[in-house]
Amino acid sequence: MPFQAGLDLLRLQGDIVWAGAEFTAKVVSDPFLRMMVRKGDGKTPVMTLPGFTGPEVSLQPLNQFLNANGYVAQSWGLGVNRGIRDMAHMENLSALLGDRLKEMADRHGRPVALIGQSLGGVFARELARRNPELVDRVITLGSPAHFSEAPKKVNALVARVMALYTGRAVEELLREVEDLNLNISEPPPGVPLVSIYSLYDGVAPAPTTRIPQRFLASKDGVPRENIEIVCSHCGMGVNPLVLLAVADRLAEDGKNWVPFDPLNYATGPIRHASRWFYPSRLSPSAA
Template identity: 85%
Template structure:
C-alpha cells in the first residue's frame, strides 16, 4: 500500500501539472475554439457541477466558453464540492439541486443540460435519474460510470482525501449503497448520457469512467456515448479538445443522435493528427 500511495501521489501531481498546460492551451486557442465550436440557440440552460474538492471557479472557464457560444451556463451554486457523508446527505443535496434545476427549466422553458466533472458527473447522473422531466442530457468528464471495483480504480490519495473530508471511507459509502439496493451505475432512463474519459486520467481509470458496454447496447430510449480524449483528469474542464466535444454534444439533436466525429473539426492534413487526440473515435476500439 505505501508503494501504491507513493505512485498515486506522483500520478496526481503529474495530472495537476498537465492541467496547467491545458489551461494555457485553452487561453491561447480561445478565438479558434469559439470559431470552430457548434453554437447553441441562446436559450439552452446548462448547469455545471465541479469535481471533488473543486470550487465553482474551477469550471468557470467552461461556463464562459459555453456562454460565448450560445448557451446559458451557470455553476451549481453550492461552492466547493465536499463529497457526501452518507445517503441521507445525498438525499438533501439532491433535493436542493433538484429545486435549482426545476427553477432553471421553468425560467428558460426547457430542460437543463448537466455537465459534471469527476464526482460532479456522478451527481449529475443521479439528478437526471431523479428529475428526468427537467434534465435534457448529461455530459460527464472523468466521472466514475460504474462502481463495482471503484475503490481499486480511484487514485489512493484522492480516496484518502475524500475520507478526511467526509469522515467515511469510499468502501463504506458503497457498502451502504449496496445495502439499500441502489444501482447508481444505471444510466438515467430517457436522458442522453455522454461520458468523456481519458486513458491517461491520473485520478480515475478509464475502466471506471467509461459507460459499460451493456448500457451502450440499449439505446432505443436515449443515447449513450463514450468519447475518449487524450487529456488529464483535473484539466478536463479547460482542455480545448474537451470543450469542443462538450459544445458538440450539447448541440446534438437528442431525437436524432449522431455520434461525435472529431473529423468535423480537422479537415485536410491535420485530420490525421486527430487520431492522437481522439483515438477511440477513429479506430476499431470505438465504443
C-alpha cells in the same frame, strides 16, 4: 502500500501539472475554438457541477466558454463539492439540486443540460435519474460510471482525502449504497448520456469512467456515448479538445443523435493528427 502511495502521488502531481498546460492551451486557442465549435441558440440552460474538492470557480472557464457560444451556463450554486457523508446527505443534496434544476428549467422554459466533472458527474447522473423530465442530457468529464471497481482503481490519495472530508471510507459508503439497493451505476432512464474519459486520467482511470458496454445499446433508443480524449483529469474543464467535444454534444439533436466525430473539425494533415488526440471515436453501440 508505500510503493502504491508514491505512485499515486506522482500520478496526481503529473495530472495537476498537465492541467495547468491545458489551461494555457485553452487561453491561446480560444479565439480559434470559438470559430470552430457548433453554437447554441442562446436559450439552452446548462448547469455545471464541479469535481470533488473543486470550488465553483474551477468550472468558470467552461461556463464562460459556453456562454460565449450560445448557451446559458451557470454553476450548481452549492460552493465547493465536499463529497457525501452518507445517503441521508445525498438525499439532502439531491433535494437542493432538484430545486435549482426546476428553477432553471422553469425560467428558461426547457429542460437543462447537466455537465459534471468527476464526482460532479456522479451527482449529475443521479439528478437526471430523479428528475428526467427536467434534464435535456448529461455530459460527464472523468466521472466514475460504475462503482464495483472504483475503490480499487481510483487514485488512493484522492480516496483518502475524500475519507477525511466526509468521515467515511469510499468502500463503506458503497456498501451502504448496495444495502439500499440503489442502482447509481445505471444511466438515467430516458436521458442522453455522454461520458468523456481519458486513458491518461491520473485520478479516475478509464475502466471506471467509461459507460459499461451493457448500457451503451439502450433498448429505448436513448443515446449513450463514450468519447476518449487525450487529456488530464483535473484539466478536463479547460482542455480545448474537451471543450470542442462538449459544445458538439450539446448541439446534437437528442432525437436524431449522430456520434461525435472530430474529423468534422479537421482538414488536411490535421485529420490524421486528430487520431492522436481522439484515439477511439466510440459510437453509442461500441465498447
